Amino acid sequence: MGAINADEYLHLLRSMRNFVAMLDTDGRVEFMNRASSGYAEEDIKGEFLWESPWFNRSEESKEEVKEAIEKALRGERTESEVTAFKKDGTPFPIIFNASPLRDDEGNIIGVVAEGKSITERKELEERLKETVEKLKASQEELSTPVTQIWEGILALPLIGVVDSYRAQRVMETLLNKIVETQSELVIIDVTGVASIDTEVAGHIMKTVQAANLLGARCVLTGIRPEVAQTMIHLGLDFERFATKRDMQEGLKFGLEQMGYEIRRKDSDTQD
Amino acid sequence: MKSEEKIPILRIEDALLASIQIPLHDKLALEFQHDLMVSIEKTRAKGLIIDISAIDVVDSFITRILVEIAGMASLMGVKTVIVGLRPEISITLVEFGVQFDGIETALNLEKGLEKLRVWKSK
Amino acid sequence: MEIKVACEYDIVIARSAAKTEAKKLGFTIVDQTRIATAISELARNIVVHGSDGIVRIEAIEKGDCKGLEIWAIDRGPGIENIELALKDGWTSGGGLGIGLGGAKRLMDEFEIQSEVGKGTKVRVVKWMRN
Numbered sequence: 001m002g003a004i005n006a007d008e009y010l011h012l013l014r015s016m017r018n019f020v021a022m023l024d025t026d027g028r029v030e031f032m033n034r035a036s037s038g039y040a041e042e043d044i045k046g047e048f049l050w051e052s053p054w055f056n057r058s059e060e061s062k063e064e065v066k067e068a069i070e071k072a073l074r075g076e077r078t079e080s081e082v083t084a085f086k087k088d089g090t091p092f093p094i095i096f097n098a099s100p101l102r103d104d105e106g107n108i109i110g111v112v113a114e115g116k117s118i119t120e121r122k123e124l125e126e127r128l129k130e131t132v133e134k135l136k137a138s139q140e141e142l143s144t145p146v147t148q149i150w151e152g153i154l155a156l157p158l159i160g161v162v163d164s165y166r167a168q169r170v171m172e173t174l175l176n177k178i179v180e181t182q183s184e185l186v187i188i189d190v191t192g193v194a195s196i197d198t199e200v201a202g203h204i205m206k207t208v209q210a211a212n213l214l215g216a217r218c219v220l221t222g223i224r225p226e227v228a229q230t231m232i233h234l235g236l237d238f239e240r241f242a243t244k245r246d247m248q249e250g251l252k253f254g255l256e257q258m259g260y261e262i263r264r265k266d267s268d269t270q271d
Numbered sequence: 272m273k274s275e276e277k278i279p280i281l282r283i284e285d286a287l288l289a290s291i292q293i294p295l296h297d298k299l300a301l302e303f304q305h306d307l308m309v310s311i312e313k314t315r316a317k318g319l320i321i322d323i324s325a326i327d328v329v330d331s332f333i334t335r336i337l338v339e340i341a342g343m344a345s346l347m348g349v350k351t352v353i354v355g356l357r358p359e360i361s362i363t364l365v366e367f368g369v370q371f372d373g374i375e376t377a378l379n380l381e382k383g384l385e386k387l388r389v390w391k392s393k
Numbered sequence: 394m395e396i397k398v399a400c401e402y403d404i405v406i407a408r409s410a411a412k413t414e415a416k417k418l419g420f421t422i423v424d425q426t427r428i429a430t431a432i433s434e435l436a437r438n439i440v441v442h443g444s445d446g447i448v449r450i451e452a453i454e455k456g457d458c459k460g461l462e463i464w465a466i467d468r469g470p471g472i473e474n475i476e477l478a479l480k481d482g483w484t485s486g487g488g489l490g491i492g493l494g495g496a497k498r499l500m501d502e503f504e505i506q507s508e509v510g511k512g513t514k515v516r517v518v519k520w521m522r523n
């Protein structure tokens with residue numbers, strides 16, 4: 001197998017998938033392997049790379065490319081994400097590399113500029129981000145269940161360890177649901193909460209106050225002894241919410257507040 | 272100089288309804304308060320409903336204006352109900368430390384009118 | 394981004410800009426509202442004391458965390474007693490008196506420098522929760 005000749009080098013370069021250009025020590029394009037994105041070689045050759053139509057549509061892109069090339073001329077290799085533009089004006093993201101081009105003695109005689117389109121990669125990144133967001137949202141919904149148990153009545157059973165972050169999310173979910181369903185009564189059941197710290201108690205109070213501001217009332221049910229102690233020690237304002245023994249009592253209270261009367265059907269029979 | 276914009280005040284049953292759709296700066300706020308009190312007197316309204324569903328930021332100034340309106344109306348024998356408070360604003364107000372003293376709130380216009388009816392019958 | 398604050402209308406402009414930047418960064422609607430409300434107070438503080446100043450909004454990073462940093466700078470009369478100004482209920486500008494203290498509660502970081510006769514500088518930051 002013989003040595004590769006100049007023609008073959010040229011074919012190699014021109015067949016490369018990514019864009020590659022050789023710039024002189026001023027940053028002007030001396031050679032480029034392919035014209036792409038709709039441009040012809042005449043559009044680009046001889047121009048400063050940052051002034052070329054790929055980049056000159058955006059000040060930001062121009063600056064970034066210019067800076068990268070200046071760094072390369074000082075001997076530094078750089079890699080950055082830049083927005084390039086097709087001939088029709090559509091922007092697309094690329095990874096832009098600039099490296100010093102050296103002769104055999106090591107002197108810098110120009111710059112090698114490479115560009116790789118990452119549109120596909122970016123799209124995948126976006127989709128991945130969206131999927132993660134959706135997963136997070138559904139995970140949160142599962143762990144902060146606010147259910148409408150009657151027209152105008154929401155129930156929120158708090159279960160397990162409630163930390164500050166979760167308490168915050170629960171609060172936001174609940175308040176949004178109150179407005180969404182236009183519910184005037186919220187039953188917050190804390191039977192499943194063994195103990196709360198002052199921070200979480202603070203969040204619950206904040207939630208109750210915010211709900212009141214919206215025009216809804218809160219009923220706290222299932223307060224365990226330890227939770228009761230924490231709340232008393234905190235000196236919370238008990239006028240802001242009603243308390244009932246359990247969810248059942250809470251529901252009964254709520255319905256009565258809304259003007260309902262609960263009777264058994266067979267109690268209609270005369271004695 | 273009177274500002275060009277005005278906040279419209281409507282009549283519903285024996286109450287007044289005003290919906291704040293534009294940013295309430297100083298001059299406009301004062302005019303709004305004035306217009307409300309004049310309307311209350313003219314119409315002999317018993318209740319006042321202020322819809323703030325279009326307001327996305329409630330700072331100390333807006334709060335003061337609303338508290339003042341409720342106070343003025345109360346002096347004239349009229350109860351005020353605020354409707355349409357956005358959930359994110361309710362959280363912010365609580366954290367901010369604002370007290371909506373003397374102001375009732377309701378989830379929507381219908382419930383607001385209901386509150387006024389209940390208050391009237393007491 | 395820098396916004397000149399001299400009159401009331403500028404307060405709305407400043408807080409809308411802050412809200413938009415927060416939204417762009419990916420803050421939740423609640424955080425956007427907290428930020429906008431805090432900025433509204435800071436901008437109002439500038440206007441109410443009859444001076445003019447600027448509100449500067451910038452996205453910042455600390456390691457992996459993204460945040461929004463906002464400066465409110467004026468060359469107004471300055472605050473004589475900062476501690477008092479931060480206490481609720483105290484007001485010199487006809488507000489409810491909870492402006493500065495409230496702004497502090499809504500944000501994650503709060504710094505204030507003020508010199509009587511020279512002016513006031515307030516810096517607030519809100520970090521994004523992951």
